[in-house]
Amino acid sequence: MDRIKITGGVPLNGTIPISGAKNAALPLMIASLLTKDTLTLENVPRLSDVRMLKRILGNHGVDITVAGKRAGENGEAGEVVRLCATAIVDLVAPYDLVSQMRASFWVVGPLLARMGEAKVSLPGGCAIGTRPVDLLIMALEALGAHIRIEAGYVIAKAPPGGLRGGVIDFPKVTVGGTHTAMMAAVLAKGRTRILNAAREPEVGDLAHCLVKMGAEISGIGTATLDITGVPVLHGATHRVLPDRIEAGTYAFAAAMAGGDVTLEGVEAHLLQAALDKLTAAGAEVTPLNNGIRIRRDGAGIRAVDVTTGAFPGFPTDLQAQFMALMTRAEGTSQITETIFENRFMHVQELARFGAKIRLDGDSAIVEGTPVLNGAPVMATDLRASVSLVIAALAAEGETLINRVYHLDRGFEQLEAKLARCGAQIERIRG
Numbered sequence: 001m002d003r004i005k006i007t008g009g010v011p012l013n014g015t016i017p018i019s020g021a022k023n024a025a026l027p028l029m030i031a032s033l034l035t036k037d038t039l040t041l042e043n044v045p046r047l048s049d050v051r052m053l054k055r056i057l058g059n060h061g062v063d064i065t066v067a068g069k070r071a072g073e074n075g076e077a078g079e080v081v082r083l084c085a086t087a088i089v090d091l092v093a094p095y096d097l098v099s100q101m102r103a104s105f106w107v108v109g110p111l112l113a114r115m116g117e118a119k120v121s122l123p124g125g126c127a128i129g130t131r132p133v134d135l136l137i138m139a140l141e142a143l144g145a146h147i148r149i150e151a152g153y154v155i156a157k158a159p160p161g162g163l164r165g166g167v168i169d170f171p172k173v174t175v176g177g178t179h180t181a182m183m184a185a186v187l188a189k190g191r192t193r194i195l196n197a198a199r200e201p202e203v204g205d206l207a208h209c210l211v212k213m214g215a216e217i218s219g220i221g222t223a224t225l226d227i228t229g230v231p232v233l234h235g236a237t238h239r240v241l242p243d244r245i246e247a248g249t250y251a252f253a254a255a256m257a258g259g260d261v262t263l264e265g266v267e268a269h270l271l272q273a274a275l276d277k278l279t280a281a282g283a284e285v286t287p288l289n290n291g292i293r294i295r296r297d298g299a300g301i302r303a304v305d306v307t308t309g310a311f312p313g314f315p316t317d318l319q320a321q322f323m324a325l326m327t328r329a330e331g332t333s334q335i336t337e338t339i340f341e342n343r344f345m346h347v348q349e350l351a352r353f354g355a356k357i358r359l360d361g362d363s364a365i366v367e368g369t370p371v372l373n374g375a376p377v378m379a380t381d382l383r384a385s386v387s388l389v390i391a392a393l394a395a396e397g398e399t400l401i402n403r404v405y406h407l408d409r410g411f412e413q414l415e416a417k418l419a420r421c422g423a424q425i426e427r428i429r430g
Contacts, residue, residue: 004401004415006392007424008374011259014421018247018266018291019045019412020078020240023317024202026103027179028209028240029053032062032083033110034183035213037235044079044240045412048405049101054081056097056104060111061089084235088115095121095152102176105133108156109180112145113187116158122149135174139181142166143188165190165229173198173310178225179206185227186215194225200311201270205241212236244270246411247292248318249386251275252325253418254294255283255301257393261421264291273314274322280304281325303331303368308338320346320387327355328394329368336363346384349377353391353399374399379406386411393423400428 020043030053032039044050054064062085091111098104098121111118122133133154137147140156143163147156165188168181178198183206185192197203199221207220213236216228247266254261255278268275268287275285275292282302286293303326308316316339326333327350337343344364347357352375356367374397379385385406392399404427407414415425 001402002404002430003428004389004404004407005426005428006374006389006399006401008372008392008395008397008399010257010393010422010424012254012257012261012393012418012421012423013259015262015264016250016417016421017264018242019043021045021202021205021243021245022047022049022410023200023243023245024205025050025240026053027106027183027202027206028238029057029081029083030106030110031183031206031209031213032057033060033085033088033107034114034187035233035235036086038082038084039213039235040237041081041083042237042239044081045243046079047410047412048408049103049410052097052101053104056093056107057083059090059093059097060107061085061087091115091118093118093120098123105136106176106180106183108136108154109140109183112140112156112158113163113184116162118156120154120156122152122154135170135172135177136180139168139170139177140184142168143184143192161189163188165192165227167193167195169195170197172196175200175203178203182207182210182217182225182227186210186217186229186233187231188229190229192227192229194227195223197223197225198310199223201241201244209236209238212238242266242270245315245317247271248274248315249321249390249411250417251278251283251285251292251294252318252321253390253393255281255296256325256328256390257423258296258298259421260293260295262288262291262293266291268292271315273312274318277304277306277314277322281329301325301329301368303329303333303366305334307336310339316340316343317383319343320383321390323357323364323366324350324387324390326366326368327353327357327391328370328372329366331368333366333368334363335366338362345380346387349380349384349388350391352377353395355391371396373397376400376402379403382406382410386414389414393418
């Protein structure tokens with residue numbers, strides 16, 4: 001099993017290209033099930049989750065080709081992926097595939113909309129809370145679907161004549177529910193209104209792609225989406241938006257290690273809440289024409305409180321990384337998690353560096369310490385794993401991070417991107 005070794009205490013200086021967003025690429029790939037034509041996606045990140053979804057879609061009959069691949073020694077990467085679902089050959093998404101990646105459950109929406117039925121295993125994925133599928137099922141039922149759960153599978157059937165438009169009023173914001181509802185509604189007969197829709201940029205990216213495919217959607221970027229169903233969708237070409245979580249992660253890493261780093265290919269407004277907290281912590285943040293510049297000289301890091309929230313709030317997917325930054329802050333910070341109930345598993349691993357963190361319900365109280373020490377640590381989920389990288393970059397001595405397959409699910413060419421900025425980091429194979 002691969003491990004990553006980091007020798008800390010080296011400032012970061014240079015440019016890091018930001019990849020396409022994993023959280024946008026996955027639903028965009030799933031949208032290929034909605035049409036017989038080819039959907040071409042540019043700037044698709046080279047990640048293990050993307051590879052797994054290719055397998056899942058291939059199981060349904062999607063023909064997938066890759067062009068324009070480049071993965072250079074400078075950490076640059078990206079794929080042009082062409083997906084063509086001329087014929088859906090299997091309406092079952094089996095447990096052995098869906099259990100490995102939660103987002104794959106979203107295939108239930110397109111399969112139901114286009115084929116009238118689907119049988120999809122209940123999902124798996126990172127152990128950061130239960131993340132039930134109740135809201136996704138509620139959304140499909142609002143469009144007339146008949147759904148039952150048997151032996152760990154969701155079995156869904158559309159009424160005679162197909163799905164029909166309706167009102168979907170989510171009791172709480174759900175990104176997965178909004179993705180699923182949109183992909184089902186675009187082929188439903190009549191008008192659908194989605195209330196309390198997720199406003200995350202990745203949701204908007206999917207909506208814009210669906211519009212290119214012929215869908216009729218208004219209200220994109222707001223909490224109310226109006227969708228008028230169309231009989232068929234056609235092919236399109238769409239570029240995946242930049243990964244704001246990757247950008248925020250490297251921004252926090254630059255602030256933690258010190259130095260001067262330009263994040264290339266990302267727009268500040270995609271992660272403004274996180275950048276505001278970074279500025280408050282003492283880093284210099286400068287928006288550029290094609291990126292963001294992060295600088296921190298010898299000045300210390302200031303303690304800042306954070307509460308996660310739905311977009312445009314502070315992203316839950318950056319909570320662990322910000323906590324790592326706060327472990328070396330001057331003073332005490334409080335980090336409150338409102339999205340997932342089990343997203344503090346990184347705390348015990350950060351403590352191995354010498355971090356002082358106390359849990360109090362849905363909050364973590366972080367007392368900053370001037371020195372962290374390298375240690376052997378173990379990744380527990382995707383975002384928690386990269387928080388250990390951030391801590392290791394500033395820790396004295398050597399850190400060995402185990403179970404880094406979590407990192408490979410969401411960070412493309414991480415070692416190369418950090419190494420090009422001077423980090424002493426290497427992957428140990430085996």
